[in-house]
Amino acid sequence: MRGPRAGARATSRDVARVAGVSQATVSLVLGEKWRGRVSERTAEAVRSAARSLGYRPNLAARNLRLGRTRTALMVVPALTNEFFARVYTGAARVAAEHGIGVVLYPSPEGVGPARDPFASARATLDGVIASSMAAEALTALREGGLPLVMLDSDPARAEASATVNLDIADGMRQVVEHLLALGHRRFTHLAADIDSWTFHVRARALAEALREAAGTDVHTEPAALTVADGLRAAERALTRPGPRPTALICDDDIIAAGACKAARRLGLRVPDDVSVTGFDDLSLATAVEPELTTVRLPAEAVGEAGMRALMAVLDGRPTAVQALPVELIGRGTTGRVRRIV
Known part of the structure; x- marks a missing residue:
């Protein structure tokens, strides 16, 4: 199967050709509307083809129709925290596949409130993804009606549009x-x-x-x-x-x-x-x-799930509380009790 000509921008037709599917299927998968319509294997084949071709959809007409900026804000406790750096990596990977920009904003003190980093955030953002460790961040944005996806947070929080949790x-x-x-x-x-x-x-x-x-x-x-x-x-x-x-x-x-x-x-x-x-x-x-x-x-999986949840909210698709599995890794710092003192 051939890809685009050298120097030419890849099209959805090229993605469909490489993945062995129809253009309609490409549209469903890259628009995150494939669940229940195509298999996970087919969806991954389309995403893989898009990545290999460097495909980026022309979003201008769609953004104008939807009133979207294609920009999401991610609020995390601190940029120096490895866990949240990996969460960002996962979110940014999914966002890049869909032409969404991610603005990363840390809470100044590491936990607690963060100030609105924009003069008019409601006009410059489509939605917010925030850690529970910055749960009080950006109150003004939430009050302005921006979709909010909370990570590792109480699913009962009424203001959250969706929640992605670890177990x-x-x-x-x-x-x-x-x-x-x-x-x-x-x-x-x-x-x-x-x-x-x-x-x-x-x-x-x-x-x-x-x-x-x-x-x-x-x-x-x-x-x-x-x-x-x-x-x-x-x-x-x-x-x-x-x-x-x-x-x-x-x-x-x-x-x-x-x-x-x-x-x-x-x-x-x-x-x-x-x-x-x-x-x-x-x-x-x-x-x-x-x-x-x-x-x-699985920090990167948290970021990926958070970004997909935000896209679902923006598209008006249903979301459910997700609890991602965790795993105990046994190493050298634990052993049997050898003596009682």
Whole structure:
């Protein structure tokens, strides 16, 4: 099958020819209206053909008809956070396939409110994708009626047009089941000191899972999302009066890295004397030694799902709350309880 002539701009006919489908099918797939009409395999063949040909639709007439700017705003806590960088990568990949521009805007303090970055955002944006860690961001935009897709956020939030979640509760249950199977019964939860739905879910899921396990004990130590604060919280947990915890359950890999440093400074071995678990599976998880047992969160898939949800809202198609699966990755920081102290 031939593509476009050298130097010529690829057309939908070229995409149809390479994918082996009709132009109508190309239109359905690239317009995100294919579900229930064509198979997932066919849809992926069309997207792959479009990518290989560098196909970009001529959106001028469609944008004029729909009153669209083809621009979405993504609000995240911080550009330096690896997880949200990967979320952006996934969202931008889907957006590029559909000729949508993405403006990335971080909350200035890392969490909490962000100021409207535009003089007249309602006129310059089609919609907003926002993390729960920036849940109070851009209030004026929401009040102006812009479609809002929330990521990792309470699905009951009335102002959200759609919600894309990770199955955070199941991730914490997997952590607890893993540690219980290794014989652990005394735990400290190094809890992220952030008033955010995603961290509230982790705390509730941990409490519920341990409530069902006989003979367990859990203490909570708050910690900011830094290695230094994780270290200090772990030191408090490991030196407080009474029996020492055999496992530190951390809300984030960054906190867990601090916990591992604290254990070493106190002369404890990980995992022989204390096990440590994280959450996210950042690059940091395999940079520490021993490598970190953690819950892998598919960050790029979150971004992709968020952008597709926003496009569905803009096209008037139904959306449903999505809960993407997560996976416990067992590595070297967890082991069987070897001695009781």
